[in-house]
Amino acid sequence: MSYDSDDVFLTLARNGVPYASVATTPNQIAVANAVGGGPTGSGLDLALDVQSAAGAQRAFNALSGEVYASAETAMLNDSLFLREAVSARMRQASVPGAFGPTAALASGGPTTMAYADDLGASPAASALTKAGGGRLAISPGAAPVAVPATYSWIQPIDSWGRLGGDGDAAAASRSLGGFFAGVDHRFDANWLAGVAAGYTDSSVSVSDRGSTADISGGHLAGYVAASFGP
Numbered sequence: 001m002s003y004d005s006d007d008v009f010l011t012l013a014r015n016g017v018p019y020a021s022v023a024t025t026p027n028q029i030a031v032a033n034a035v036g037g038g039p040t041g042s043g044l045d046l047a048l049d050v051q052s053a054a055g056a057q058r059a060f061n062a063l064s065g066e067v068y069a070s071a072e073t074a075m076l077n078d079s080l081f082l083r084e085a086v087s088a089r090m091r092q093a094s095v096p097g098a099f100g101p102t103a104a105l106a107s108g109g110p111t112t113m114a115y116a117d118d119l120g121a122s123p124a125a126s127a128l129t130k131a132g133g134g135r136l137a138i139s140p141g142a143a144p145v146a147v148p149a150t151y152s153w154i155q156p157i158d159s160w161g162r163l164g165g166d167g168d169a170a171a172a173s174r175s176l177g178g179f180f181a182g183v184d185h186r187f188d189a190n191w192l193a194g195v196a197a198g199y200t201d202s203s204v205s206v207s208d209r210g211s212t213a214d215i216s217g218g219h220l221a222g223y224v225a226a227s228f229g230p
Contacts, residue, residue, distance in 0.1 A: 014049055022053040025168040028060035067204065067211035070172040073163060074204045075215060078176055082219045085155045085180040086196055090225040093151070093184065093192050154181040157200070170208035177201055180219065192225045
């Protein structure tokens with residue numbers, strides 16, 4: 001400490017306490033060790049040296065760059081939507097010309113048979129229904145629906161979610177929007193091959209760290225499907 005006629009000067013000297021000794025989580029310890037291994041007397045050193053333990057911990061969290069890891073996790077989760085879109089198309093394509101409950105999955109819809117209600121059915125249809133013990137009836141005059149060999153599809157997506165914190169990494173919220181489109185060709189009754197592409201735009205927010213990230217992604221996939229029996 002020194003004085004002049006009007007001022008008092010206080011000079012602080014860095015003690016031997018390591019930054020990591022006040023860190024409480026693995027991420028904080030990693031940042032503290034990185035800062036402690038840097039040049040002595042840097043601006044970052046000077047800013048940390050006057051902090052309390054709680055203030056130093058907040059600084060370590062702010063310096064951790066945690067949002068980058070959270071963004072990678074969000075991108076891995078976002079890839080699920082392309083896989084689901086392609087899988088849904090392959091399921092749909094596996095039942096062309098289906099009837100009954102599976103008709104809703106088929107790109108061509110039902111063909112010559114369909115579920116019908118007893119009420120209003122013809123006497124012949126009612127007799128068939130009762131004799132069979134179910135509600136399956138023949139649809140008179142229905143013609144088979146032609147299923148195209150080459151088929152195109154598009155699927156928009158919109159999603160919100162949250163990644164929970166674990167005491168080290170903070171919780172992150174995410175949102176996603178975009179679309180996928182594809183085209184495929186049926187080579188015979190059993191085999192189908194196609195390609196799909198898409199674009200997504202997502203955002204990640206880690207509010208406890210005051211961090212956000214925006215992610216724009218392009219997606220490309222190829223798929224082959226085969227169907228045999230049930």
